[in-house]
Amino acid sequence: MITVFGSKKNTFRIPWETFIGYGLLLPSMLIxxxxxxxxxxFLAYISFFHWNIFSSDSTFVGLGNFRILFNQPxxxxxxxxxLYYAVVMVPASTMLSLGIALLLREGIHLKRGAVVRSMVxxxxxxxIVATSIIWLWLFDPQFGLFNSVLGYxxxxxxxxxxxxxxxxxxxxxxxLWHSVGLYTVLFLGALTTLPxxxxxxxxxxxxxxxxLFRRVILPLVSPVTFLVIVLSxxxxxxxxxxxxxxxxxxxxxxxxxxxxxTTDSILIYQTAFLYQHFSLASAMSLILxxxxxxxxxxxxxxADRLVFYR
Amino acid sequence: MEALQFHHISKKFGAQSVLSDINFSVTQGEFLVVxxxxxxxxxxxxxxxxxxxxxxxxxxxxxxxxxxxLTPGERNVGMVFQNYALYPHLNVYExxxxxxxAARMPKFQIQNRIQKxxxxxxxxxxxxxxxxxxxxxxxxxxxxxxxxxxxxYIFLLDEPLSNLDAILREKMRIDLRRxxxxxxxxxxxxxxxxxxxxxxxxxxxxxxxxxxxxxGTPEEIYNRPSTLFVARFFGSPAMNAAQIVLxxxxxxxxxxxxxxxxxxxxxxxxLSTYIQQENYPTELWIGFRPETVQEGIGMGISxxxxxxxxxxxxxxxxxxxxxxxxxxxxxxxxxxALPRIGDVIEISIPYSELHFFDKNQNxxxxxxxxxxxxxxxxxxxxxxxxxxx
Amino acid sequence: MWKYIMALLRIFIAVAFIxxxxxxxxxxxxxxxxxxxxxxxxxxxxxxxxxWIVLTQTxxxxxxxxxxxxxxxxxxxxxxxxxxxxxxxxxxxxxxxNIIFYLMLGVMMLPGQALLIPxxxxxxxxxxxxxxxxxxxxxxxxxxxxxxxxxxxxxxPKSYREVSLVENVSTWTYIRRVAIPLAxxxxxxxxxxxxxxxxxxxxxxxxxTDTTTLDPIELALTHYMQTYQANWRELTxxxxxxxxxxxxxxxxxxxxxxxxxxxxxxxxxx
Numbered sequence: 001m002i003t004v005f006g007s008k009k010n011t012f013r014i015p016w017e018t019f020i021g022y023g024l025l026l027p028s029m030l031i032x033x034x035x036x037x038x039x040x041x042f043l044a045y046i047s048f049f050h051w052n053i054f055s056s057d058s059t060f061v062g063l064g065n066f067r068i069l070f071n072q073p074x075x076x077x078x079x080x081x082x083l084y085y086a087v088v089m090v091p092a093s094t095m096l097s098l099g100i101a102l103l104l105r106e107g108i109h110l111k112r113g114a115v116v117r118s119m120v121x122x123x124x125x126x127x128i129v130a131t132s133i134i135w136l137w138l139f140d141p142q143f144g145l146f147n148s149v150l151g152y153x154x155x156x157x158x159x160x161x162x163x164x165x166x167x168x169x170x171x172x173x174x175x176l177w178h179s180v181g182l183y184t185v186l187f188l189g190a191l192t193t194l195p196x197x198x199x200x201x202x203x204x205x206x207x208x209x210x211x212l213f214r215r216v217i218l219p220l221v222s223p224v225t226f227l228v229i230v231l232s233x234x235x236x237x238x239x240x241x242x243x244x245x246x247x248x249x250x251x252x253x254x255x256x257x258x259x260x261x262t263t264d265s266i267l268i269y270q271t272a273f274l275y276q277h278f279s280l281a282s283a284m285s286l287i288l289x290x291x292x293x294x295x296x297x298x299x300x301x302x303a304d305r306l307v308f309y310r
Numbered sequence: 311m312e313a314l315q316f317h318h319i320s321k322k323f324g325a326q327s328v329l330s331d332i333n334f335s336v337t338q339g340e341f342l343v344v345x346x347x348x349x350x351x352x353x354x355x356x357x358x359x360x361x362x363x364x365x366x367x368x369x370x371x372x373x374x375x376x377x378x379x380l381t382p383g384e385r386n387v388g389m390v391f392q393n394y395a396l397y398p399h400l401n402v403y404e405x406x407x408x409x410x411x412a413a414r415m416p417k418f419q420i421q422n423r424i425q426k427x428x429x430x431x432x433x434x435x436x437x438x439x440x441x442x443x444x445x446x447x448x449x450x451x452x453x454x455x456x457x458x459x460x461x462x463y464i465f466l467l468d469e470p471l472s473n474l475d476a477i478l479r480e481k482m483r484i485d486l487r488r489x490x491x492x493x494x495x496x497x498x499x500x501x502x503x504x505x506x507x508x509x510x511x512x513x514x515x516x517x518x519x520x521x522x523x524x525x526g527t528p529e530e531i532y533n534r535p536s537t538l539f540v541a542r543f544f545g546s547p548a549m550n551a552a553q554i555v556l557x558x559x560x561x562x563x564x565x566x567x568x569x570x571x572x573x574x575x576x577x578x579x580x581l582s583t584y585i586q587q588e589n590y591p592t593e594l595w596i597g598f599r600p601e602t603v604q605e606g607i608g609m610g611i612s613x614x615x616x617x618x619x620x621x622x623x624x625x626x627x628x629x630x631x632x633x634x635x636x637x638x639x640x641x642x643x644x645x646x647a648l649p650r651i652g653d654v655i656e657i658s659i660p661y662s663e664l665h666f667f668d669k670n671q672n673x674x675x676x677x678x679x680x681x682x683x684x685x686x687x688x689x690x691x692x693x694x695x696x697x698x699x
Numbered sequence: 700m701w702k703y704i705m706a707l708l709r710i711f712i713a714v715a716f717i718x719x720x721x722x723x724x725x726x727x728x729x730x731x732x733x734x735x736x737x738x739x740x741x742x743x744x745x746x747x748x749x750x751w752i753v754l755t756q757t758x759x760x761x762x763x764x765x766x767x768x769x770x771x772x773x774x775x776x777x778x779x780x781x782x783x784x785x786x787x788x789x790x791x792x793x794x795x796x797n798i799i800f801y802l803m804l805g806v807m808m809l810p811g812q813a814l815l816i817p818x819x820x821x822x823x824x825x826x827x828x829x830x831x832x833x834x835x836x837x838x839x840x841x842x843x844x845x846x847x848x849x850x851x852x853x854x855x856p857k858s859y860r861e862v863s864l865v866e867n868v869s870t871w872t873y874i875r876r877v878a879i880p881l882a883x884x885x886x887x888x889x890x891x892x893x894x895x896x897x898x899x900x901x902x903x904x905x906x907x908t909d910t911t912t913l914d915p916i917e918l919a920l921t922h923y924m925q926t927y928q929a930n931w932r933e934l935t936x937x938x939x940x941x942x943x944x945x946x947x948x949x950x951x952x953x954x955x956x957x958x959x960x961x962x963x964x965x966x967x968x969x
Contacts, residue, residue, distance in 0.1 A: 017791055017792075017870060018791070018792070018793050018794075020787075020791065020870050020871075021787045021791035021792070021793035022787075022793055024783040024784060024786060024787035024791070025783070025784050025787045025788070025793070025799060027779075027780045027783065027784075027839070027840065028780045028781070028783070028784040028803060028840035028845060029784075029799065029802075029803070029840075030840075031780070031836070031837065031839055031840035032802070032803060032806050032840055032842075034821065034825075035818060035821065035836070035837040036806045036809055036814065036818075037802075037806075037809075038817075038821060039814045039817035039818045039820070039821050040809055040814060040817070042817040042820065042821065043813065043814065043816065043817040046816075046817065046820070100712060103705060103708055103709060103712070104709065106705070114953075114954075115713070116709055116712065116713045117957070118949075118953050118957075119713045119716045119717050120712065120713070120716050121953075121956075121957060122716070122717075122720070122946070122949060123716060123719070123720075125895050125899075125945060125949055125956065126720075126899070126942055126945055126946070127898065127899040127901065127916070127917045127941060127942070127945065128899065128901060128917075129901050129917045129918075129920045129921060129938075129941075130916075130917065130920055130938040130941040130942050131719055131720070131723075131938070131942070133723075133920065133924065133934055133935060133937075133938040134719045134720075134722055134723040134726070134935060134938060135719060137722070137726065137734060137931055137935070138718075138719065138722065143734055143735045143736075143737065143739070145718075145722065145739050148737055148738055148739045149739075152738070177716065177719065181716075182960065185957050185960055186960075234810070237810075237812075238810060238811060238812040240812060240902050241901045241902055244902075244905075245921065245924075249921065250921035250922070250924040250925050251924075251925065264812070265812045268812070268813075268815070268816065269815075269906070272815075272816055272819070273906060278816065278820075281816050282816050282817070285812075285813040285814070285815070285816045285817070286813070288810060288812060288813040289809075289810050289813035289814070292810040292813065293808070293810065296808065360861075360865050361864070361865070362861055362864065362865070381864075381867075382864045382865045382867075383864060383865065383866065383867025383868070384867065385865075387865060388865070389861075389862065389865045391858045391861070391862060393856065393858055395856065395858035395859055395861070395862040397859065397877055397881075398881070399877075399880050399881060408863070408866070408868070408876070409863070409866035409867065409868055412863075412866070412867070412868040412869070412872045412876075413867065456862075456866075460866060
């Protein structure tokens, strides 16, 4: 039964409740282990083998996979593309969402304020493939809305998804439309909970709007800013669905004209499931894994220094 | 067989000791009040009885069963929490029935019990209401009822009245005691309010800093407090106390305050047993309750004091006086003549109303012989006194 | 003056964000070939013919059924596993409680894209490829769900559980009759969030199945893209049909979702 004398933990505990506790945790833990942690460990392992997953034979090749990878210009191209994508997306979505949040902040308690917020947020909850379809039309160089409007004003009409220079920016535009909503809501949440006393005190002190923004608001929303930066970094480095759909995935491949939209995730997908080179795909996945993890940790480290927590 | 026994119970949370060597027992049907200032460990005692905490050392017995062999649910105790712990999404009836339903009691039996209990706690009409619609007092009675329906072996109440206003508290004191008398369940009642203790308890257990200072009936606690702490905890205004030094001067017993030189003469008979010890410490505490103080020189010991302040409370007045560095309070009725601030007066206390505590603040028991002799000389003085007047 | 500019900007933003969804509707209900007209058509013509074709002449209902099945089962499993884990982590003292909690949260930090290959391998060896189980099982546990429920249970007074302990009520009965009913808001939040993420899933079924019979709606759309190529009317009808459920749900639960996301994310970071 229970032994009580000299128990190390003096909090109340009944043995079979401990048993129940583990039992309650087991399902989730099992799922996490089998479908997430085990693959994680596995990844580090299989990257160093050349193997065919459908049979059981595999040969240890050490860094061989990586050597092959590094000799592929396409691999470096994909890294570059991913970087390009992230480097533009992260600041763009952060600033854009903050800007929109500031704009909406005044009237947010009004009904129309809430309506605008909902409209900005809606794209985020919609399925990516479904909405990408209309964007395919919007971006159509001949019949799409964008070029029609641009043509009406006699502006140059880019090739959007069909052009090597514009394909990636087109995807970025879509992604901004899709993800800014979430970040805006996060910023709005932070902005509406700013301590009014601080703002009013600053205004009374005669602070100009820009000063107010830079010295007061910005530091106060820095936790959310940091969160948005981390989220958008992780999200942009792992973007797949929209790139796939917008640049030809269903027709076999994706990757854009002249590989301009072949990012890490696209390349991994193609290598594994189109060309069946699982070993190379694993090696790439490992690189991506380390890259993202490292970036996230680094960002956290930086944030601990810069972010101002109330 | 006692309803409850604590044998050498200690409790530590990490390095911090909350209870040291607690020993006491509760007889069947008794109403025991555990009282002490906040943080003295009284709630911990209650929780250990319920099984929500385990003692670091010692053993607890519930009747003839060893508590450590039992889960909280098996101990058959009923507990009323300070914040009532009523489930907000269930109405009163469902709250009362909760444990019974969980024990698979047949429906009609549950209904019977709840009917009975609803009568006892006087909430018959409220059974369909939710806790959010009830007042504080009503919620408290539901919490009570919830414990009662299980017909527990022991009733534990943790400061149940502390969230209620004064008027309600008065009514609830009477109600609680009545419920106890009707149900005859052994009850342990934790509080920091001395009025509750004095009016409701069969016995009081006084605690301070994790130790028991005294267990006794309200009368014993009030008239023969075991420690200075107990003496000053009960009684309003609190007992006057001063540290004194006992000396012999000119073949006469005197005592002086520890802090200044004023000297009071003392009848040598009064501490005769105490001074027969070898090397008795000469530092003592003397205590006397404000209501036993009389103005003017009288029988007993007298102090020469200066009036510093007066608090008028309607039916009576508290007069604050200064004896050297010590402040005493005594009482006057509303129609008595009041002294003026700054007056120097004499106050006196009969010997039978004096309390003495040793250097460690423990009671010095006066020997029966001493008291008898004092009473004799008192009567003698009284006769002389009245004759003189 | 400034105020008017701001108001104009707001209108501009609202319009900009709604354009894609609006035009989906325009083209889907437009005349045949409306997508090709120049200048572009701005108003929907309310011809639902194309949508009718999609609904009746394709396997639309099969795909819909798949989505509903997968999403419903996922939501139920997530609720069960998250309530259980959330309760255990908040109220029960098990050894290593904190380590387990951080491990469960840690899953969120793993880069999903990078794990797909090894996950595929694991699925292969578990014979879960091309099965409903494979599309549901990996998502039956949710870090944010666990986090949310744990928060919620931690906010409940400890005395609720203590009084039931004294009353000899079993943990299971307590969870069932007290903890869960009182956690209704959390249940609603987790249901919503799980619905959204489950309904919108695309890459996972893309990789883990190669037949079309199991495809949920999102994946099915890519098949439509292959079938319909440049038949914009049919294509956008299909995507409109895919969007409708989510939009309807969103309209009814806007406030709740926004609050959940804003509150949940802020709590769930790190």
